[in-house]
Amino acid sequence: MSKFHYYGGLEGGATQSKFVLYRSDGQILAWSKGECTNQWLIGQDECCKRIHKMVETAKQTAKLPADTRLKALGLSMSGADEEESQKQLIAQIKSQYGGDCEEVYIASDTWGALFTATPAGGIVLIAGTGSNCQLINPDNTSKRCGGWGHLLGDEGSAYWITQLALKTLFDHDDNLNICPNSVEKVRDIMKDYFKISDKVGMLDHMYSKFDKSNVAGMCKHLAKGAEDGDQLCQHVFKEAGKVLARHIVAVEPAIAQSLLEGEGGLHVVTVGSVWKSWQFLKPGFLEVLTAERPGRRIREVTLQRLKQAASVGAASLGARAVGFKLPLDYSANAEIFFHGKM
CATH class of the missing domain: 3.30.420.40 (ATPase, nucleotide binding domain)
Structure with missing residues (x-):
């Protein structure tokens, strides 16, 4: 079994999205890109599907086993300000794509940008x-x-x-x-x-x-x-x-x-x-x-x-949500x- 854990971060925009896959020692293993992930524009089902696709693509690029579960998935997304919709999105990701990650953290797009630059x-x-x-x-x-x-x-x-x-x-x-x-x-x-x-x-x-x-x-x-x-x-x-x-x-x-x-x-x-x-x-x-x-x-x-995508801050926020400080x-x-x- 690997001594490392894995963390993911998504910068989700109304036009395009970007995902980063981190190893617990702070090394970036892979990036993946996708389309809009604003749930108010494309619906919650499609939003979850697109997030899942980016996670899968990044794991494949990093040559991780298909059944690898991230310790945490941090999402910093446009249209993700409202607490109730955040809860619904988290529940759907865990229900339909539970193999992707153990925990999900969601914040608005501004949070990912800030925590990319400063802790x-x-x-x-x-x-x-x-x-x-x-x-x-x-x-x-x-x-x-x-x-x-x-x-x-x-x-x-x-x-x-x-x-x-x-x-x-x-x-x-x-x-x-x-x-x-x-x-x-x-x-x-x-x-x-x-x-x-x-x-x-x-x-x-x-x-x-x-x-x-x-x-x-x-x-x-x-x-x-x-x-x-x-x-x-x-x-x-x-x-x-x-x-x-x-x-x-x-x-x-x-x-x-x-x-x-x-x-x-x-x-x-x-x-x-x-x-x-x-x-x-x-x-x-x-x-x-x-x-x-x-x-x-x-x-x-x-x-x-x-100088780096806000996906980085999203990954850090996800890790913090499960009690881990991702070294950035x-x-x-x-x-x-x-x-x-x-």
């Missing part, structure tokens, strides 16, 4: 197509701000930045709110990206043919405009930096004191393509975070980006791109 806790701040902020304290208490979708949230996201740029253009042309900067670069980006001849063409894209991801895709072209020196493009990213920092301020009262006093101060794990434009987010971000406010507690912050090299999993005292 202690901190904040995950997502700014991709959408946005979300999640504080997780060392005792597993948590506080969330955002993540409510493009109609009720998503501030600071790629969609939000695009929408702000477009709204600024429309309002300027309508003489409703005159923009102090030229809107012509944004106009050109809009026409080129959406393949339209004028603003009227945007109505299809924002209403009858609306696709949030497609609209958000214009953001990378706005980022290029900012790099080229366009002031309006730079302005919308600065505004995004402000509102992303406000997410942190929103959860500030609930932050455990130990997270503020450790080396590097408060650690924020950033996820999403918007953070690639940090140089343009930074002025607004620091303006908000350094401003004096009632109850201000944050005086030092470290921003990190992942956190310095290899994430890198610091900003540190400041304020």
Whole structure:
């Protein structure tokens, strides 16, 4: 019998998923990929089936016996915030695919991202197509701000930045709110990206043919405009930096004191393509975070980006759930791109 135990971790997204298989000495044995595992989009049965397939593929790649059971399976998944649905998913995995693992642990996608970068806790701040902020304290208490979708949230996201740029253009042309900067670069980006001849063409894209991801895709072209020196493009990213920092301020009262006093101060794990434009987010971000406010507690912050998939953190969480500390090299999993005292 092998002296090792095995642990699995899944980063489950609304588009694709990634699974990692660990040996108990911290060695990665295999990776596998799969499709969407958001149960609200594909149903619980299909979700469980896809998870099982990735586990099986990873075991085959690692050349483990087919009957090998993982000590724990950690799932960090989009659409896995609600406790009752977590219980149902765990019960179904154990019932239908009990040969895969002994125990199952489920958390939302933000948890896997955070515990890939640090074992202690901190904040995950997502700014991709959408946005979300999640504080997780060392005792597993948590506080969330955002993540409510493009109609009720998503501030600071790629969609939000695009929408702000477009709204600024429309309002300027309508003489409703005159923009102090030229809107012509944004106009050109809009026409080129959406393949339209004028603003009227945007109505299809924002209403009858609306696709949030497609609209958000214009953001990378706005980022290029900012790099080229366009002031309006730079302005919308600065505004995004402000509102992303406000997410942190929103959860500030609930932050455990130990997270503020450790080396590097408060650690924020950033996820999403918007953070690639940090140089343009930074002025607004620091303006908000350094401003004096009632109850201000944050005086030092470290921003990190992942170098490894959030599956790693999911595996660690699964192992912790059964009382085992999976040895991870956190310095290899994430890198610091900003540190400041304020």
